Amino acid sequence: MTDIIANTPLPEKSAPETQDFATAGIAPMDRPSAITRFFMGIVAWAEGLNFKYAKLGNPPVYDNNVFPWAKEVEKAWPEIRAELDRVLVRQSELPSFQEISTDVQTISKDNRWKTFFLVGFGVKSEQNIQACPETWKAVQKIPGLKTAMFSIFEPGKHLPAHRGPYNGVLRLHLGMIVPEPADKLAIRVKDQICHWQEGKALIFDDAYEHEAWNHTDKTRVVLFIDFVKPLRFPARLINWALLNLAIFTPFIREGLDNHKEWEKKFYAQAEALRNRG
Template identity: 40%
Template sequence: MTAGKVIPRRPFLVRLGKKMRPIFNRAIASGSLVSNAPVLDTANFPWVRALEDSYDHILREYKQLLSGEKNLPSLRKLSPDHARIAPDERWKAFFLYGYGTSVPENCAKTPVTSQLVAGIPGLCNALFSIMEPHGVIPPHNGVTKGMLNCHLGISLPKDNENCWIKISDRKLHWQEGKAFIFDDTYKHTVENNTDDFRAILFLQFERPTRGLGRLAQKIFLGGVRRSAFVKDAKSNIDRWNQIQAELEKN
C-alpha cells in the first residue's frame, strides 16, 4: 500500500465494531481498577508526575526534532484508516511507539522522551501530535475502553482559549507541562482555532483492569495489534523513515 493512499473502511473492523466491541467494552468497564468517567484523576497514575517533572527535557527534544525534521508526516498518510478524523494534512504525527513496538529511528532522535514513555505500564502508543493552525478533529469515539489517553501539553498557542478538546460535556484546554487522562470511547473533538501550532505528547496505555475485564482487554487489544489497521500503519512509518533517510543522504 502506498503511504497516503486513503483506503475504504475495512469490512472486518466494521463488523467487529458493530457486533463485538460493545460486549468487550462492557466487560472491560466492569473489571476496571480506575474510574470509567470521561476524564480521570491523574493522581491514580504515578508516572504522570515524572512526565510533568521532565517537561523541560521533552520540550527541548521537541524543538530539536522540529529543527531537524522539515516535513513531519500527517497522521492520515501514516494511517489512512484515520482519514475520517484527520480530514486534511494539518494533523501531524511523529511516532515513538506504536502498539507497544518502538520506532528505533524516531526514539534515537528523542532519547530522553523515549526512555520516559518506555516506563509507562501497558504503553501502547506514544507520539508527538502536532495540530497546525485552524486544524480540526471532528467528533468521534475511540474503539476500546481497554486503552486510556494521556495528553501532555508541549508547545501551545498564545490564544489558549481557542484551542481545546471537548470530551463528552467537558471542554479542556492544554497547559504546557501539564497532563490529563481521558477515556476516548466518549465522544470527543479537537479544534485549534488559532494562528499557532499546538503540540502535545500523546500517549495511549492499557487501562488497569482485573478478572474478566482483563481477559476481554487482552483479547481485544491482541486482535487490534494483529490487524491490517496496525500493520499498515507500521509499514507506512518504516517507509516514511526510509524516504527521509535517503533524502538526508542526498
C-alpha cells in the same frame, strides 16, 4: 481534577456514565475482511466488559492523582521539549496522521495534523526513538504503554467529534507547545472542555465522544500517549489478548507498513544531507 480542566456545568441529577459505541455522523471505513469483521465483533463485546470491570471507574477525564507516575512524566518535560524542538526543524516533512493510518481520513483530510511516532500499537520506531532518547526514557514510566507520539496541530486545525476505536486504553496528553489565547485552543471530552498547559498531563478516555481544535495562529504540540486501562479480571485478561492480537488486523498492519515507508525516506534524506555537507 487537575487545574487544566474547565468543567461544563452538569444538571443537578445526572445519569450514570455511559459510553456510546459509535459517533453520530461518522461512518466507519469499509473493511471487507472477514477476519476484521470477526475481530470487531469481539471488540464490541469486550468494550462492555471493560466498562463493567474498570478499576478506576469510567470518568471522561481522570484526576491525575490516581496515576502517581504522571508526575514523573511531567518532570521530564524540559528534556522532551528540547528533543521536540529538534524534530520540528523538519516539521514540513512529518507525515499527516491519515498518511500513516488511513482510517483517520474519516475525521481528518487536510495536512494540518502531523505526527512523529515513537511506538504505535506496541511496535517501536527505532530510528525515531534514537532521535528522542529522553522522551523514550520518560514514557517507559507509563505502565501498559501502547502508543507514544508527538501530535502536532497546525494553525486552524479542528478535529470533529468522534470516539476512539476501543475502550481498553486511556489517553494522556502532555502539553508541549500550547499557544495563546487559551479560549481558541481546547479539547472537549464528552461534556468537559479541557485546556492544555505546557508541562502538565491531561488523562482522558478517548472512547467518549471528543473533539479538539486549534484556532490560534501558532502550532500546538502534545506528547500523545495511549496506555492500557486498569481493569479487573476477567476484563483484564481479555483486554490483554485483544491488544496483542490487534497488530494482526489489516488496518493496523497497513498503518505500520505506511510508517516504515515514511521512516525509510525521512532518514535517507537526512543521511543524504549529512553526506552532502
